[in-house]
């Protein structure tokens with residue numbers, strides 16, 4: 001190995017804690033680095049991008065790698081490192097928030113209060129109306145169905161059980177018995193259809209791959225119970241938005257998701273967030289540190305973990 005520093009092209013804003021793992025005496029890291037040895041990326045879409053021949057490794061500061069041409073990179077012998085689990089707690093907490101937003105009608109209640117005239121004489125009466133109109137239900141005693149029992153799915157299961165929910169789980173790719181620390185109280189479902197049919201809340205935690213594209217679609221969304229809430233904090237594309245729109249006219253009470261697709265964006269019973277699942281200081285640091293360490297281990301020692 002010569003003494004030239006490694007060059008890392010940084011495509012997104014990455015936590016300083018992660019960048020500090022690439023010490024300045026051995027690394028040049030930034031957004032204008034030419035002929036990079038490695039690329040560090042968060043959500044930027046790399047599919048249309050010309051990836052320089054000098055690139056030996058890619059680090060994704062997050063779990064999903066669908067923004068990276070992984071097959072093309074592996075054909076070039078370029079490993080793609082990611083950070084599974086490093087942001088799982090952040091996503092879990094947002095799923096809990098999503099369930100509560102739906103169950104307690106928090107979004108329309110806030111809209112209602114925001115539109116009140118602070119100078120209205122009858123403000124107290126109007127607030128009382130809101131209290132009646134936006135009464136909700138509790139999570140305890142309800143059934144949560146989880147599709148996808150990786151790190152996030154298992155953390156959500158654990159939290160839901162602690163809130164007094166019944167939990168039903170299914171994973172299209174791994175057997176439930178092999179799932180990552182799945183709490184013993186989780187009932188096993190044989191299929192996505194069984195989850196849709198049996199739960200009041202359904203949350204999805206699968207990667208976007210061919211097998212999970214349109215996992216919830218026109219054919220199966222009708223299986224959801226009357227008043228069900230569907231949560232998608234996995235990826236846009238796992239749920240078919242046209243199917244959601246039709247279901248909102250039928251039995252679906254709320255769709256809570258992390259992707260404001262154009263078809264559903266303005267529906268009053270859709271809560272759509274701008275991909276906030278992993279956007280906490282803690283998760284951003286965890287992901288950046290994990291992936292920077294992997295890049296460093298690979299560039300300096302040829303070690304491969306999580307690729």
Ligand code: MLT
Nearest residue numbers: 042043062063064087278
């Ligand atoms: C993930 O796949 O972990 C998230 O998309 C991370 C992110 O928000 O960048």
